[in-house]
Amino acid sequence: MLTTSRKLINYIKNKSEVKNIFRNYATKNRFYKNTGILKSDGKFEVTLDQRKLKTPKGNLFTVDSEPLALAVATEWNSQKKKIIQSNMHITTLCNTVIDNPNNLTKLDVVNYITNYLDTDTVLFQANVCMLWQIQLTMSVFLYHHNSQ
Numbered sequence: 001m002l003t004t005s006r007k008l009i010n011y012i013k014n015k016s017e018v019k020n021i022f023r024n025y026a027t028k029n030r031f032y033k034n035t036g037i038l039k040s041d042g043k044f045e046v047t048l049d050q051r052k053l054k055t056p057k058g059n060l061f062t063v064d065s066e067p068l069a070l071a072v073a074t075e076w077n078s079q080k081k082k083i084i085q086s087n088m089h090i091t092t093l094c095n096t097v098i099d100n101p102n103n104l105t106k107l108d109v110v111n112y113i114t115n116y117l118d119t120d121t122v123l124f125q126a127n128v129c130m131l132w133q134i135q136l137t138m139s140v141f142l143y144h145h146n147s148q
Contacts, residue, residue: 027082035077037069044069048076057099068094 032048039045043062046053046069053061053076063069068090075088085092104112122139 027084030079030081030083032076035073037066037073039066046073046076055095055099057101059098061094061098063094 032051034049036047036050037044038047038052040062043064044066045060045062053072055061061072063072071090072088072094075091076083079088122135122142
């Protein structure tokens, strides 16, 4: 049984698709000393030793928000000797938005999210009158704020 398992593991490791999956999660050595942000054309860029950060598809990493750029720079700065990308959640989300790997339009994303409104806990109304009023006020505010 043990040799069968080893054969299966070796077979899986030799498949090119699986090799690519394992390679994506490989860690790299930290190659930079300092992180920072730059403002350029009204957008913010993250720098690693004065070199501009790029996304996995090679696009320039730019965001509209300074706090978001600072958060990404902090994630990169918090990496020690190895860069563990699976620990950089904000960077990963930003890369997905910038690269748009599924070629989604804004309408596609809105339609996808609205499928979950029926089960959204923000819209759950409690029976207690005062709490219900607070929830109603906040949910209306959130709805109007996000629809603009």
